[in-house]
Structures are given as C-alpha cells and as structure tokens.
Amino acid sequence: MAGPKATAPVKGTSSSTSSSSSPSAVQTLWKAYLDHTAPRLKFIDSFLTFLVLSGVLQFVYCVLVTSFPFNAFLSGFASTVGQFVLTASLRSQVNSENRTLFKDVSPERAFADFVIGSVVLHFFVFNFLG
Amino acid sequence: MGPLSLLLLPLAAALAVNAGQLSIQSPRFTVLSSDGNQLRTEQISLSKKAKEPVTLGPTDSLKLTFQVKEEGGEGVQPHQTFLRFYDETTGEEGIQPVKVTASGKAKFDFNMARPPASLPPSGAAPLKVSLILGSFVHTPATVELFDLVVPPSLSAVHPDEQTFHPLPEIQHTFRPEQKVPPKAVSAVFTGIVLSPWLVLIGLWGYLQPRVPHLFSLSILPFTVSLGALEALLLWYWVELRLGQILLYGAGAAFVAAVTGKQALVSIGEHRTGRK
Numbered sequence: 345m346a347g348p349k350a351t352a353p354v355k356g357t358s359s360s361t362s363s364s365s366s367p368s369a370v371q372t373l374w375k376a377y378l379d380h381t382a383p384r385l386k387f388i389d390s391f392l393t394f395l396v397l398s399g400v401l402q403f404v405y406c407v408l409v410t411s412f413p414f415n416a417f418l419s420g421f422a423s424t425v426g427q428f429v430l431t432a433s434l435r436s437q438v439n440s441e442n443r444t445l446f447k448d449v450s451p452e453r454a455f456a457d458f459v460i461g462s463v464v465l466h467f468f469v470f471n472f473l474g
Numbered sequence: 475m476g477p478l479s480l481l482l483l484p485l486a487a488a489l490a491v492n493a494g495q496l497s498i499q500s501p502r503f504t505v506l507s508s509d510g511n512q513l514r515t516e517q518i519s520l521s522k523k524a525k526e527p528v529t530l531g532p533t534d535s536l537k538l539t540f541q542v543k544e545e546g547g548e549g550v551q552p553h554q555t556f557l558r559f560y561d562e563t564t565g566e567e568g569i570q571p572v573k574v575t576a577s578g579k580a581k582f583d584f585n586m587a588r589p590p591a592s593l594p595p596s597g598a599a600p601l602k603v604s605l606i607l608g609s610f611v612h613t614p615a616t617v618e619l620f621d622l623v624v625p626p627s628l629s630a631v632h633p634d635e636q637t638f639h640p641l642p643e644i645q646h647t648f649r650p651e652q653k654v655p656p657k658a659v660s661a662v663f664t665g666i667v668l669s670p671w672l673v674l675i676g677l678w679g680y681l682q683p684r685v686p687h688l689f690s691l692s693i694l695p696f697t698v699s700l701g702a703l704e705a706l707l708l709w710y711w712v713e714l715r716l717g718q719i720l721l722y723g724a725g726a727a728f729v730a731a732v733t734g735k736q737a738l739v740s741i742g743e744h745r746t747g748r749k
Contacts, residue, residue: 383681390677397670405663412652451745452738459734463703467723470707471716 388435392428399424419472426465434458494545496552496612498605501540501619508533508587518619527600527621535585536622542578542607549578554608557582559593559601559622566594572605586624593624687744696737699730 367375381389399421406417437446437454446454501518505528513534530536538557544550555574560567570592574580584590594601600621607615654660687693703726710719 383683386681387678387683390674390681393677394670394674397673398667401667401670405667409655409659409663410653412654450742452742456734456738459700459730463700463727463730466704466707467719470711473711 382440385435385439388431388438392431392435395424395428395431399428413474415472415474419469419474422472423465423469426469427462430458430461430465494612496550496607496609496615497543497545498617499541499543499549501538503528503539503620504537505530506535506537507531508535520617520619527623528603529623530586530625532625533585533587535583535587537581537583538619539579539581540605542574542580544612550609550612551576551578552607552609552612554606555580556606556608557619558604558606560604561594561599561601563599564594568592568594569606589624687741690740692740693737695733696730699726699733702726703730 402417402421402424406421411417434454434457436442437449438451498520501520502515503518504515505513507513514528518540528536541549542552542555551574555572557570557572558567559570568590570582570584570590572580572582584593600623603619603622605615605617605619607617688697703723706714706719706722706726710723714722
C-alpha cells in the first residue's frame, strides 16, 4: 500500500495497452504508467525517485568512503527514508483509485498530515545533524 | 622506675658479692639433615670462636645442648635463658627462650623448614648466636656461641609490600582521530549525492505541475509560514539553542496551523466545487 508506484494505474489496463508485437512486461508497465497516472501522482513519484536516489547515494558514500561524521550520515539517510515513508503514505491517500480505502480522509487532510509529519521529521533531523 | 632501680642497686651489689659465676659446660651443636643424618657435630669452644660458621641448609635442623653450672660445680637452673640471633649488618635480632631443666641441662633445636618466628630475616652476614643467662642469685652472663649461616629468607619483603608503592602513571588511550577523506573525494561525492536534485528538477520540469492558486491570498501565507518553519530549523542548526527553537517554533507552528487550515479549506472548496 505504501509506495506502489506503478501498481495502481496498471490495474485492468495492461490488456488494452499491450499490442500484438508482444513488448516486454517492463515496457508495458512503463507505458501504462505514463499513460494512466495522474500528473499530480507523477509529481509525487518524481519526488519519491529523488528520495530513493539520494538515500542510496548517501549510503554508497558511507560504505565506500567513510561514515566519519556518523550522526550527519544518520540524519541525512534517516531524513530521506522518513520523507519517503511520509510521501508514500501521502501518495496512497491522495490516489483517487484508493478512494474507497480512505473514505474519511480527504486529500487536504492527508496533505496536512504530511506537512506536520515532515516538519517534525525535519526538526529531529536538524537536531541530530550536530 | 629510676628510684626503684636505685633502691635495688645495693641489693644487687650484695647479691653479686655472694653470687657465683655461671658457666656453660659441654656446649655442643649438631647439624642434622632432613633425613636424620648428622652433617656436622662439634664441641663449642667458648674461649676462641670457631673459624667456620655453622651453616644450615633449607631443610636442615640444628640441635644445641649445654649444661649451666655454678662456679662450684652444681648444675643450676637460671631464671632466664635466651638465645639471641643478631645480624650486625641490618641490626635485626631475634630472642628465643630456651628451656633449662632443674639440673641445668638444656636442649634446644629448631628446624629450618619451620624456623621460629623470632629468627630475623637473613642478611648478607651470618647471624651471631649468643646465649644470655639471667639469674637473681648469680651474675648474669652472655656467652658468644657461634656464627650461624641460614639460607636466604624466602619472604624478606612483607607480603603486602608492593601495594605501598606509587602506581605507574595511568596512560589513557584514545581512539585515533578519524580521518577526513581528501578534499577531492569529498567534493566529488558531494556532487554525486546532490545530483538527485537535478533528476528532481528535471522530472518536475518535464511534468510542469500546475499550481494555479499558489499566489492566492488564502494559500500564500501557508507556504510562507512553512518556509519560515524550515528556515527556522536551518537557523537552529547554525546557531540557535533548543529552548529558542522550541519557543520560536511554537509561534511559527501556530501561524502555520492557522494559515494551513484556511488554505486547505479553500483548496477543499475548489475541489468540491469543481467536482
């Protein structure tokens, strides 16, 4: 549920987009995502991609070079992970295909939760940064 | 004590006049090995000292016999009889009482395996062994017997002796200072770690999200107050203290909550109105 980037738009649509030339499943998935995902979800997805790349690169730096200011690494890495979790939950609540799951949660409410969670996360991250 | 001894002096002098001299008859020592063999047995010459000191091994025992006689010839029992072991170099001495029978005969032995506690710790020089006789009715006598060489003491130092020295200075060891990677490596990885921003900007530029109401009066205060909160956190990282950030942050969070409520309500109205 948290962060299924491409599952929601693919539902029931892959048959219509797959052509007779039998493209690979990944290509089909990608095309379906591009065609059937709301722009604002793509907007969130690009932010999620940014977070994943950022976290992975920080981790690679920690493994390859040094973890020397260890609290700085931890807070940087934890900020990307925490932000990813918050953003992913925002995405799943905002997604119109999940409307039935989150009847009581309006998109505005979800965004308010996201903002509060982010501010608290950033406070802890800056507190830990040293 | 002084006056008393002064009073006693004439008495002692009177006694000394009448008293005969005490003498030692047939003093003899025997050195026995641990299995009972006689290693050395000799008459002790009181007039001239033996050239060779008596040597005891770690498990040997020494047997000393003599008889105390009055000048006349009768054997007597002195009131006090002691053997004195004296180390001239260290000044240590040990006094060991000796039992004398009524007829004046005495036998003294000790085993080096279990030496008496009074034996002084052995130094470099041999111990001088002398016999001290004390009596009310006779002139006291001190007789040099022989020199005694005992094996070196095992515990010349006190068992707790080493705890009475200053301890070696404590050398603290610290973890070595962690190395900062070379500037070039740091710079390259800073670039690499920041590169997702390019991806983010590129993707958002491609998607061109529409923000039609960003600058409307109902929403702008909210985004501004959120930006202020984040700037406050950055300021906290640079120089603020925890108490200050909590104070300022509470104010900013209150503003953000009020403006956020207004902004999200207006967005909700837009959304429901559009639907």
